[in-house]
Amino acid sequence: MNAYVERVIESVRQKHGNEPEFVQTVEEVLSSLSPVIDKHPEYEKADLLGRIVEPERMFTFRVVWMDDNGAYHTNIGYRCQFNGAIGPYKGGLRFQKNVYPGIIKFLGFEQIFKNSLTGLPIGGGKGGSDFDPAGKSDAEIMRFCQSFMTALYRYIGPDIDVPAGDMGVGGREIGYLFGQYRRLKGTFENGVLTGKGFSYGGSLTRPEATGYGAMYYLQEVLKHEGEEIQGKTIACAGFGNVTWGICKKALHLGAKVVTLSGPDGYIYDEEGVSSSEEKVNYLLEMRASGRNRVQDYADKFGVPFFPGEKPWGVKADVIMPSAMQNDVNMESAQKIVANGVKYYIEVANMPTTNDALYYLMSQKNMVVAPSKAVNAGGVGVSALEMSQNSERLVWTAEEVDAQLHKMMVNIHKVSAEAAEEYGLGYNLVAGANIAGFQKVANAMMEQGIF
Numbered sequence: 118m119n120a121y122v123e124r125v126i127e128s129v130r131q132k133h134g135n136e137p138e139f140v141q142t143v144e145e146v147l148s149s150l151s152p153v154i155d156k157h158p159e160y161e162k163a164d165l166l167g168r169i170v171e172p173e174r175m176f177t178f179r180v181v182w183m184d185d186n187g188a189y190h191t192n193i194g195y196r197c198q199f200n201g202a203i204g205p206y207k208g209g210l211r212f213q214k215n216v217y218p219g220i221i222k223f224l225g226f227e228q229i230f231k232n233s234l235t236g237l238p239i240g241g242g243k244g245g246s247d248f249d250p251a252g253k254s255d256a257e258i259m260r261f262c263q264s265f266m267t268a269l270y271r272y273i274g275p276d277i278d279v280p281a282g283d284m285g286v287g288g289r290e291i292g293y294l295f296g297q298y299r300r301l302k303g304t305f306e307n308g309v310l311t312g313k314g315f316s317y318g319g320s321l322t323r324p325e326a327t328g329y330g331a332m333y334y335l336q337e338v339l340k341h342e343g344e345e346i347q348g349k350t351i352a353c354a355g356f357g358n359v360t361w362g363i364c365k366k367a368l369h370l371g372a373k374v375v376t377l378s379g380p381d382g383y384i385y386d387e388e389g390v391s392s393s394e395e396k397v398n399y400l401l402e403m404r405a406s407g408r409n410r411v412q413d414y415a416d417k418f419g420v421p422f423f424p425g426e427k428p429w430g431v432k433a434d435v436i437m438p439s440a441m442q443n444d445v446n447m448e449s450a451q452k453i454v455a456n457g458v459k460y461y462i463e464v465a466n467m468p469t470t471n472d473a474l475y476y477l478m479s480q481k482n483m484v485v486a487p488s489k490a491v492n493a494g495g496v497g498v499s500a501l502e503m504s505q506n507s508e509r510l511v512w513t514a515e516e517v518d519a520q521l522h523k524m525m526v527n528i529h530k531v532s533a534e535a536a537e538e539y540g541l542g543y544n545l546v547a548g549a550n551i552a553g554f555q556k557v558a559n560a561m562m563e564q565g566i567f
Contacts (some may be wrong), residue, residue: 122278125166136219138442141471142226143170143489149550152497152539158556162567165558172225172254174198176219178268180246183263190415193267196244198278201223202560205276207232207496209283209312212290213381214249221245223442224283227466228496230553231489234528242278243274244269247291250285251409262293267431270301275507281499284441287358288324292317293531307504311499323495326521328362328439330494331464332370332523335435338460341543342531347371350431354378355440356411359464359492361400363439367391378440379411383428386420402409417559429453435460438468445469450476454483465487478546490549497524 129143147166148361154160175197183189184494195218198206203323208228211220221243228240250258252271274281282291291312298309307318315321322329323549335347349372353360356377373389377400390396395420403413415422429436429449436458444465445453449472453461461477463469466488469477478485498521505533535555536548 118146118333119154122147122151122154122166125170128167129170133222136222138223138436138467139219140225141508143276144184144534145467145471145474145546146226146230146550146554149547150554152541153554153558159424159562163562165561168566169200169229169557169559170199170226172199172222172424173201175222175490176272177218180248180261180265180268182257182264184257190263192246192503194244194268195221196269196272196274196278196280197221197225197242199241200229200557201240201242201245202240202564204240204417205274205548206278207239207281207499208242208244209281210290210294211243211283212243212248212250212285213245216245216247221338224466225365227489229557230550231493232500233448233553233556234490234493234531234536234549235497235500235524236527237497239279239496239500239503243282243283244280245286246340248285250290250294251407253410255289255402258290259293263291263297266294266297266503270298273309275306275503279499280310284357286312288312288314288319296389300532304454308335308503311502313502318502318506320505320517321512322517322521323502324358325359325362325413326498327359327495328364329518330497330525331359331363331437331439331462331491332366332372333494333522334463334486334491334529335437335460336370337526337529338462338486338545341458341529343486349373349434350375351435351437352376352381352428352431353437353439354428354444354465354468356400356403356414357440358404360439361397361404363437363464364391364400366398367558368394368397372416375433376431377414378428379409381410382422382424382426383410384411384415384420384422384432385428386414386418388420389412425470432456433458435462436544437462437464439464440468441465442467443470445473447473447476449473453477454480458483460484460486462486462491464492466492472488474546478544484543485546487546487549489553490545492534493528494521494525497521
């Protein structure tokens with residue numbers, strides 16, 4: 118490894134040792150960049166890596182809200198404006214009780230390279246709160262969102278920072294956030310948030326975009342290996358928007374999603390979750406119920422349910438972890454390898470621990486694809502929503518889907534080409550890191566040191 122890369126990684130470990138998720142993703146990204154740094158000594162002279170691993174701006178704020186019983190509660194809000202070298206900061210808001218600065222930084226850092234890979238002019242950012250929407254009424258969530266936006270609105274805007282949704286922040290929350298922003302600013306700046314409802318500036322296909330994009334990326338990987346997607350079995354996790362999008366597109370492409378998971382365990386559907394519109398649409402009902410139980414699917418369709426377990430011991434052609442970070446550890450990775458799985462396609466943000474990821478990448482007969490490339494379709498369509506807002510246009514679902522497909526084909530292409538350029542073969546993990554980094558690095562160098 119390049120000595121400068123090693124020094125920056127060690128510095129991050131020392132400064133951010135109490136933020137393991139952030140340290141983990143910095144190590145994973147920077148360890149891929151040694152050949153680039155060897156070729157560009159000017160990056161070390163300008164301490165480019167030392168600058169890129171620290172947010173340009175990060176702040177916290179108090180969020181006070183009242184529950185339905187008239188009691189007040191206080192949560193912490195966060196916004197990390199990590200890197201704006203190629204465009205306004207762009208990244209979601211996560212409302213989840215485990216949110217703390219390390220989660221926000223790791224997500225924001227990943228977002229820099231993911232957004233760069235889309236080819237669109239958007240920088241990297243992330244935000245959220247330790248507020249847990251589970252079990253809250255609509256009125257409580259509305260009051261929280263209004264308080265959150267009252268603290269945040271001064272620091273965002275269509276040309277500054279454009280938040281979107283993430284875990285715990287769906288269309289309902291985006292609506293409440295945008296309504297409060299509009300109330301405070303007295304103007305209809307509909308480019309300030311993405312993931313909006315279609316009735317007030319949202320884009321068609323946005324809810325499905327991450328899952329659709331993941332399937333398009335998988336198609337490109339299979340084409341590279343001389344295979345077809347039709348008939349392939351896929352093990353997924355979760356049952357939210359991302360997994361729903363995967364299942365919906367799998368139904369159209371003839372692939373078979375055989376697992377879903379939740380906090381309570383996982384289900385195995387041999388016939389395929391993606392075998393009928395009824396099953397795919399039931400995922401929407403499960404999410405809307407607020408029960409957060411995957412067993413409901415097993416009960417409805419009479420398939421096996423495995424309480425307290427993860428689906429990574431299931432035999433499938435493709436593994437697509439699509440739920441949350443660090444969902445696949447070394448023990449799970451060993452089960453995946455033992456089952457002879459050829460394709461490991463990350464979808465959730467950093468779903469694999471670093472030791473498990475490196476182990477999977479070391480397998481000669483396995484293709485590993487990183488989440489920053491695979492799930493970039495979500496933010497890509499968010500940026501397309503920004504374009505529609507700025508031009509006062511509404512694109513059809515077919516137009517958005519065509520743009521998304523084209524984007525994912527290109528992300529796979531530039532990742533594969535970057536790896537090949539530096540003699541790394543078909544290493545999609547390193548290729549995505551290098552391709553995403555190069556665009557941001559060039560912009561940072563051209564704009565001077567600050």
